[in-house]
Structure formats: C-alpha cells, structure tokens
Amino acid sequence: MKPLLFKISMFFVCFSLNSQIKTVFYESINASQLNTLELAIKNIPLDVKKSYDDKVRIDFKLEFKNFSEREIDSVINQIELNNRIENKKLILKINSKEEISKRSVYIHERITNKEMQKLMNKILKSYTQYNSKKKTKKEIIEKHNKFRQELTDYASLEEKELRNKKNKLMKSFFTLYLPEKLLNNLNVKAKRCRFDFSDLELKNLDLFVDDSYLNILKLSNSKITCWNGSTFLGEVESSVIIGRSTTSIMIGEIANSNLITEYTKVEIGEIGKYNDIKDFNSKFYFYNYNDKFEKFDFKGEYSTIYFYESDLDYDMSCYGYDTTYFIDKDTIVSQPSKTGKKSKMMERKRKNNKPYSGEVNFDIVHTKFYYPKMLKK
Known part of the structure; x- marks a missing residue:
C-alpha cells in the first residue's frame, strides 16, 4: 500500500506578535480494519491518548518564539513521518534528525x-x-x-x-490518539524520547525504550524494556519489566510479575502477590507489602537492598555468601565462599503476633542489605 504521508504548513495567531504555532503533521486514519500498531520513534516527545471515534489521529504542532522563517523551516524539515498498513497492522515511523524536547530555550x-x-x-x-x-x-x-x-x-x-526578552523558545505539542483496541495491541521501539501514557490503562504492550522518559499509569500482561533514562509505572500486573543502566524505575504497586535489572535504581511502593526479581548491581527500595503477597523471590549479585519492615507478619530467609547486613547500629558480615557454595545467612520466622502475609526469599551474593529498624518509617 502506498505510504500515507503529508506535511502541513499553517500558521495561527498565538500569544504575541513574535510567537507562532506551526502544524507539522496532521492525519486521521480509519482504524476499523486495524488490529495492531507498530510504532518506531526517535528524538520526539510524544503524548499518547485514547481516541473515542475508532480513528488514529496524528497531531503534531510546534510553537516558536523569536525564530526566523529560515530557522523554523530548518526545524520542521528534520522531522519525518511515514506510515503504511500491512495485514491489518499500522506501521508508523516518526523521526527527527536532532532531539526535540517539550520545551527548548535558547538564551540571549x-x-x-x-x-x-x-x-x-x-x-x-x-x-x-x-x-x-x-x-x-x-x-x-x-x-x-x-x-x-x-x-x-x-x-x-x-x-x-x-515575554519581554529576546530569548528563543520552542515548544512541542506532539500527540498520538489511538482507539482502545490498538492501545491494547501496541508494539513500540523508542530512542531519546519523552513517552507519556499518563492517564491510560494498557494491556499487551511490548515496548522498548532507550535513553528515554516513560510514564504509564497502569500496565498488565505486558513487556517493558528500559535502557537508560527513567521510568514511572503506577500499577504493574502480570508483566515483565527489564531495566538496564536506568537512572530510576519507580513502581507504585507490582503483582504477579518479573523484574530483571542491571545497574538500576528501583523504588517499589507496594509488593503484591508472587513477584520474582533477578538483579545485577542495582539498588532496591522495598517499602510496603500487600496483606497477602504470598511469596516474593529475589536473586541478586552486587545488589544494594533497603528492606523496610512490613506492618504484617512474614517469613524471610537469606541464602548466599559475601553479604553485609546493616541492622540498627550493628554490622553483620557473611564471609565470601571459596567454593561458591551458598548457605543460609539470615532467617526471620513468623512471630504469630500479626496477620500473616507471606514469605520472602533472598538468594544474594556480594550484596549490601539494610534491614529493618534503622530505616525511618
């Protein structure tokens, strides 16, 4: 099918005489016969929102202040958008030769x-x-x-x-509107992007982001891979999250999921049922636990763990070697193993003084473990 592509050059009156908005792309695509969307995006900040009329709408605008016509054309001409339909799949590619931010200020x-x-x-x-x-x-x-x-x-x-200075300002308003069936069948590859799904609940998402910011309210039955950048996930259910060299992964709540990390900082507000984490050289903050989290497994090497005491009763065991435990003002060192054989380093048995919530299993080596009373509640 012939690629559907067009670029519009329209100007609108904006906040002052030296400020103007230019529509870079606008397109509406009938999605009634579409099942999936494959999206590749580079150097673009993108807001993804729900469409309520069974259409895919691409709405890209840029606002310029104190830019010459030549400078505006130079920015516009480096942005490319191509799309085509194959076997009920919409394939959409959006690329800028240079990175575009939500806002760019050029100081004069x-x-x-x-x-x-x-x-x-x-x-x-x-x-x-x-x-x-x-x-x-x-x-x-x-x-x-x-x-x-x-x-x-x-x-x-x-x-x-x-407003009263000669500084240049450029703002981007790049929005992709998708019907629900495509939001729940979305395959994305993104590099150097600001990707915002802030008010959406997503299913069956397969997403890879590199050197990007990612924001998702609710996620289920999905796979997210994050390299570099930062990621916020409000709720995660039955998904796989992979983080490598990521500045920060913040998760409000996670359940029935796998987390695989390297060189990443991870904060989790609440651990729900049956989660499994495998890590190398990352820093974890485990704040709270569901009243029936049942089982939580962590396997790590060179990890740093901040384990906050649960408000409910639980079992915990730590196997491995060469791990340092920081408990209140005490430091307990588990020695290295010459043979590489792991043994039980620490154990906490349920005390039967509170409702029981589950068991925690740590399989760790070369790790720092902060637990639990020294941490402020």
Missing part, C-alpha cells in the same frame, strides 16, 4: 528571576537527594506527580519571564 538575555531560581533549586533537590523515609504506593505516585507539576510551574514562570 540572562534570566534573573529569584522565584524561578528558588523553584529550580527545589526541583533539583527533590530529584538528586534521596529521602529514606518509608513510602506507600499512594506516596510514590504523589511524589512523581508533584515532580511533574513543579516542572510545569517552572516552565510557566520561565515563559512569563521570556
């Missing part, structure tokens, strides 16, 4: 707004300094939403400050 005159500086310092502190306080699923989600809102507030202040 220095901005000295104290309110902006104060907010930016707050954002940087929130992002770079870790608070070891125990967090619930709700608090994990609220922390993520607060960070996003602070970035939005900063952008608003910055744009207000820019």
Whole structure:
C-alpha cells in the first residue's frame, strides 16, 4: 500500500506578535480494519491518548518564539513521518534528525528571576537527594506527580519571564490518539524520547525504550524494556519489566510479575502477590507489602537492598555468601565462599503476633542489605 504521508504548513495567531504555532503533521486514519500498531520513534516527545471515534489521529504542532522563517523551516524539515498498513497492522515511523524536547530555550538575555531560581533549586533537590523515609504506593505516585507539576510551574514562570526578552523558545505539542483496541495491541521501539501514557490503562504492550522518559499509569500482561533514562509505572500486573543502566524505575504497586535489572535504581511502593526479581548491581527500595503477597523471590549479585519492615507478619530467609547486613547500629558480615557454595545467612520466622502475609526469599551474593529498624518509617 502506498505510504500515507503529508506535511502541513499553517500558521495561527498565538500569544504575541513574535510567537507562532506551526502544524507539522496532521492525519486521521480509519482504524476499523486495524488490529495492531507498530510504532518506531526517535528524538520526539510524544503524548499518547485514547481516541473515542475508532480513528488514529496524528497531531503534531510546534510553537516558536523569536525564530526566523529560515530557522523554523530548518526545524520542521528534520522531522519525518511515514506510515503504511500491512495485514491489518499500522506501521508508523516518526523521526527527527536532532532531539526535540517539550520545551527548548535558547538564551540571549540572562534570566534573573529569584522565584524561578528558588523553584529550580527545589526541583533539583527533590530529584538528586534521596529521602529514606518509608513510602506507600499512594506516596510514590504523589511524589512523581508533584515532580511533574513543579516542572510545569517552572516552565510557566520561565515563559512569563521570556515575554519581554529576546530569548528563543520552542515548544512541542506532539500527540498520538489511538482507539482502545490498538492501545491494547501496541508494539513500540523508542530512542531519546519523552513517552507519556499518563492517564491510560494498557494491556499487551511490548515496548522498548532507550535513553528515554516513560510514564504509564497502569500496565498488565505486558513487556517493558528500559535502557537508560527513567521510568514511572503506577500499577504493574502480570508483566515483565527489564531495566538496564536506568537512572530510576519507580513502581507504585507490582503483582504477579518479573523484574530483571542491571545497574538500576528501583523504588517499589507496594509488593503484591508472587513477584520474582533477578538483579545485577542495582539498588532496591522495598517499602510496603500487600496483606497477602504470598511469596516474593529475589536473586541478586552486587545488589544494594533497603528492606523496610512490613506492618504484617512474614517469613524471610537469606541464602548466599559475601553479604553485609546493616541492622540498627550493628554490622553483620557473611564471609565470601571459596567454593561458591551458598548457605543460609539470615532467617526471620513468623512471630504469630500479626496477620500473616507471606514469605520472602533472598538468594544474594556480594550484596549490601539494610534491614529493618534503622530505616525511618
């Protein structure tokens, strides 16, 4: 089938005489005969939203302030979009030769707004300094939403400050609208992207992201692979999550899932039923546990584990060798094994003083294990 591709050049009146919005692409595709979507995207920030009229809509706009016509054309011409339909599958490729952000500011005159500086310092502190306080699923989600809102507030202040200056500003509004059947049959490969599924519940998603930001509200029966970048997942059910060299993976709640990680920081607000984690050289924060999590298995090498005490009763066993345990002010060292044979290093038996929630099994070597009273609740 002939590729469906067109680029529109239209201008609209915007906030000031030296600001304009340009529609880069707009297309509406009938999805009544489509079953799946294969999406490849590079250097593009993309919001994915639900379509309610059984159509795929591609709506890409850019806003420019203090850009010349030549500069605008240069940005537009580096963006490519191609799509075709094969065997009831929509294949969509979106690419920019250079990375496009949600907002890009090109400084000509220095901005000295104290309110902006104060907010930016707050954002940087929130992002770079870790608070070891125990967090619930709700608090994990609220922390993520607060960070996003602070970035939005900063952008608003910055744009207000820019109105009477010669600085250049470019904003992108790239949105892909998909009907529910394609949202639940989606295969994605993304590189250097900001990928936002913020208000969607997704099923059967197969997604690979590299050097990107990913935001998903709810996920089930899916496979997510994250290399580099950062990922937020509100709820995960019956899925496989793979993280490699990822700055941060934040999960509100996870159940019946597998997590495979290398060199990644992971925070989990609540561990539900039957989860299995395999790790190499990552840092984990396990905050809370479902009242019937049943069984949780962790196998790791060179891991760092912060295990927060459960509010319910549970069993826990730790097998392995060469692991250091930090309990209150005490440090307990399990020696290396010359033969590589693992043995029981630590065990906690249920105390029968609270409702029983499940068993935790650690198979770990060359690991640092922080447990549990030293951690603030």
